[in-house]
Structure formats: C-alpha cells, structure tokens
Amino acid sequence: MLGSTSPLSRTSPPAPTEEQIARLRALRAFLIDLDGVVYTGSTPIAGAREFFQFLVAGGRPFQCITNNSTMTADQFAVKLRAMHVDVRPDQVLTSPHATAVALRERLAPGARIMAIGEEGLARALLDEGFKLVTERPDAVVCGLDRQLTYERLKAACLAIRTGVPFIATNPDLSLPTEHGFIPGNGATLAYIQTATGVPPAVIGKPEATMLDVAMRMLGVRPEETAIVGDSLLTDMLAGQRAGVTKILVLTGVATLDDLPGAPAPPDFVFADLPALQAAIEGR
Numbered sequence: 001m002l003g004s005t006s007p008l009s010r011t012s013p014p015a016p017t018e019e020q021i022a023r024l025r026a027l028r029a030f031l032i033d034l035d036g037v038v039y040t041g042s043t044p045i046a047g048a049r050e051f052f053q054f055l056v057a058g059g060r061p062f063q064c065i066t067n068n069s070t071m072t073a074d075q076f077a078v079k080l081r082a083m084h085v086d087v088r089p090d091q092v093l094t095s096p097h098a099t100a101v102a103l104r105e106r107l108a109p110g111a112r113i114m115a116i117g118e119e120g121l122a123r124a125l126l127d128e129g130f131k132l133v134t135e136r137p138d139a140v141v142c143g144l145d146r147q148l149t150y151e152r153l154k155a156a157c158l159a160i161r162t163g164v165p166f167i168a169t170n171p172d173l174s175l176p177t178e179h180g181f182i183p184g185n186g187a188t189l190a191y192i193q194t195a196t197g198v199p200p201a202v203i204g205k206p207e208a209t210m211l212d213v214a215m216r217m218l219g220v221r222p223e224e225t226a227i228v229g230d231s232l233l234t235d236m237l238a239g240q241r242a243g244v245t246k247i248l249v250l251t252g253v254a255t256l257d258d259l260p261g262a263p264a265p266p267d268f269v270f271a272d273l274p275a276l277q278a279a280i281e282g283r
Contacts, residue, residue: 012256012271013250013256013269013270013271015279016268016279020268020279021279021280021282023245024226024268024276024279024280025280025282026224027060027224027225027226027245027280028060028061028220028224028225029060029061029062029063029215029218029220029224029225029226030055030060030061030062030063030225030226030227030228031062031063031065031211031214031215031225031226031227031228031244032062032063032064032065032227032228032229033064033065033066033205033227033228033229033230033231033235033252034064034065034066034068034076035066035068035175035230035252036229036230036231036249036251036252036253037228037229037230037249037251037252037273038064038080038083038085038273039079039080039083040178040251040252041178041179042079042178043178044083044084044085045251045272045273046272046274047272047273047274047277048083048085048273049083049084049085049086050273050274050277051273051274051276051277052085052086052087053086054277054280054281056086061218061220062091062218063091063092063093063214063217063218064076064080064087064091064092064093065093065098065205065210065211065214065227066092066093066094066095067095067169067170067172067185067204067205067210067234068094068095068120068144068170068175069094069095069096069117069118069120069121069143069144069169069170069185069204070117070118070119070120070121070143070144070146071094071118071119071120072089072094072119072120072123072124073089073090073092073093073094073097074089075119075120076089076092076094077089077091077092080092093210093213093214093217094120094124095143095169095170095203095204095205095210096117096120096121096123096124096125096143096169097124097213098169098203098204098209098210098213098214099121099124099125099141099143099167099169099203099204100124100125100127100128100130101128101213102203102209102213103125103128103130103139103141103167104128104129106165107130107138107139108138109129110129110130110131111130111131111138111139112130112131112133112136112137112138112139113125113130113131113132113133113137113138113139113140113141114132114133114134114135114137114139114140114141114155114156114159115132115140115141115142115143116140116141116142116143116145116148116152116153116156116188117141117142117143117144117145117169118143118144118145118146118147120143121141121143121169125141134155135155135159136159137159137164138164138165139164139165139166139167140156140159140160140164140165140166140167141167141168141169142156142166142167142168142169142185142188142189142192142200143168143169143170143185144169144170144172144175144184144185144188145188148188153188153191153192153195156192157192157195157196160192160196160198161196161198165201166192166196166198166199166200166201167200167201167203168185168189168200168201168202168203168204169185169203169204170184170185170186170202170203170204170205170234171185171186171189171200171202171204171206171234172184172185172186172204172234173186173187174186174187204234205229205231205234205235205237205238206233206234206235206237206238206241206264207238207241208238208241208242208243210238211227211238211239211241211242211244212242215242215244222242222243222244223243223244225244225245226239226244226245226246226247227239227242227244227245227246227247228247228249228273228276229246229247229248229249229252230248230249230250230251230252230253230254231252231253231254232248232253232254232258232259232262232263232264232266233263235248236248236262236264236265236266237263237264239264240263240264241264245267245268246264246265246266246267246268247266247267247268247269247270247276248266248268248269248270249269249270249271249272249273249275249276250269250270250271250272251271251272251273256269
C-alpha cells in the first residue's frame with residue numbers, strides 16, 4: 001500500500017492517502033528495527049528520539065527488535081540513551097534473547113549448548129538456564145562472533161555432523177556501519193552449512209519467531225501491530241510471515257529502486273521516522 005495510483009518517485013515515496021492514514025492511526029503497537037532505522041553504527045538517525053517520545057506520549061507500546069547478536073539488551077539500552085533515545089532494556093528484544101526463549105520450548109532445562117557468538121548470545125542462553133559447553137552439546141547455536149577461530153568452527157561442524165540441532169540467531173549476510181557493510185552472521189552460517197551440508201534453523205528475522213516473541217511480550221495481536229524496518233529481505237519478509245503491517249523506511253538498506261519484485265512488498269513506505277510520525281499525526 002504505497003499510496004493511491006500515483007507512480008513511485010525516484011527520490012521520495014508518495015504521500016499516504018486518508019484511508020492509509022486511518023489504518024496507521026489504528027495500529028496499537030510497533031516493532032522497531034534498530035540498525036538503519038534508529039541509528040547507523042554509532043550514529044543516530046535524525047528524528048529517532050522524537051519518534052520514541054511520540055510513541056510514549058501516545059501510549060503506543062513498542063519493542064525494539066534487532067538481529068544483532070553481539071550485545072545484551074542492557075548494552076543496547078545504554079547505546080540508545082547515549083543517543084538521547086530513552087529505551088529501557090526490557091523494551092529491547094535481541095535475536096539471542098528470542099533464540100533462548102525458542103530453545104527453552106524445544107530443549108530440556110539445563111541443556112548443553114555449544115555457542116558461537118559474543119556476550120549477547122552467551123548471556124541470553126545463561127539467563128534461560130542453559131549450560132555453555134565446548135563438547136558433546138545438545139545443540140549448536142550460532143551468532144556473529146568477531147573473534148571466531150578455525151578451532152571453534154571445526155568443533156561446531158563436528159558436533160552438527162553428529163545430528164544435534166543447528167540453530168542460527170539470525171542470517172544477516174552483512175551489517176551496516178559508518179565504514180560500509182561488513183560481514184554478518186550469515187557469512188559464518190554459510191561456512192558451517194557448506195562444511196556440514198546442514199542448513200540452520202533461523203530464529204531472527206526474516207523468520208516470524210522473533211516477532212511472535214515480541215508480540216507476546218507486549219500482549220498484542222498481529223492485526224494491531226506493525227514492524228518498522230529498513231530491509232526488504234529481513235524486516236519486511238519477517239513482517240509478512242508474522243502477519244503484521246509492514247512499514248519500510250528509506251534510511252538504511254532498501255531504496256525505492258529495490259521495491260519492484262520484492263518478495264514481501266511493504267504496506268507503507270516513508271523516507272524516515274519523522275515522515276512516519278507526521279503521517280500518523282495527520283500532518
């Protein structure tokens with residue numbers, strides 16, 4: 001739902017119709033991606049602070065959802081506060097947290113997990129009562145690990161070849177930073193899958209699991225919820241699979257030129273968060 005019958009501009013999306021504005025105003029909750037929507041690397045995107053203030057003032061519940069698996073929710077909250085975006089740790093759902101919640105429903109309490117990842121993944125698994133091990137695991141869980149070694153890759157591949165589940169926090173091939181796009185967890189997954197022939201079960205976007213967990217935390221239904229993201233291949237596809245309204249902002253990965261043929265076309269397209277806020281307010 002990109003507007004009326006007007007063609008897409010090459011420089012900006014069309015203004016929403018009155019019917020679309022009414023649909024936006026009827027939304028009760030928002031699931032908000034971080035990288036490319038609220039900030040790029042450590043640089044805040046203009047209008048993010050005001051958008052969150054707008055949500056709070058209007059009593060609209062939200063959950064920040066990020067595929068980034070390297071940090072804890074507390075660390076993300078500190079990062080956001082440094083950008084003057086007031087978000088509590090319980091309002092941030094990371095892919096490791098969603099993964100740990102999903103595993104709690106699949107594995108026995110205290111199950112042994114071989115984890116490839118950083119503090120965000122380790123803390124999430126420990127908080128859910130799992131035991132981190134380097135051998136004989138009940139499952140292998142893989143998140144981005146910027147200190148990854150060949151020995152750890154070898155151990156993971158050998159364990160997966162014994163038949164234990166192979167779980168991925170997220171499949172992101174690259175990450176946006178101030179310096180450009182750098183390798184993401186998807187690159188590690190490709191290595192392991194190539195070596196073992198076993199594809200991972202993905203918890204984070206573009207799968208629906210992470211959004212389902214976020215909606216349970218907020219106590220809302222898909223029909224009253226929207227995802228706000230910058231990626232057609234993760235955010236919008238996850239939104240489609242979870243059955244929520246899909247709002248694309250053009251401050252990150254996707255551009256208007258990417259829309260034709262997108263596997264999960266957005267319901268709305270806005271230049272940025274201020275434009276989305278203005279539409280909801282009817283300005």
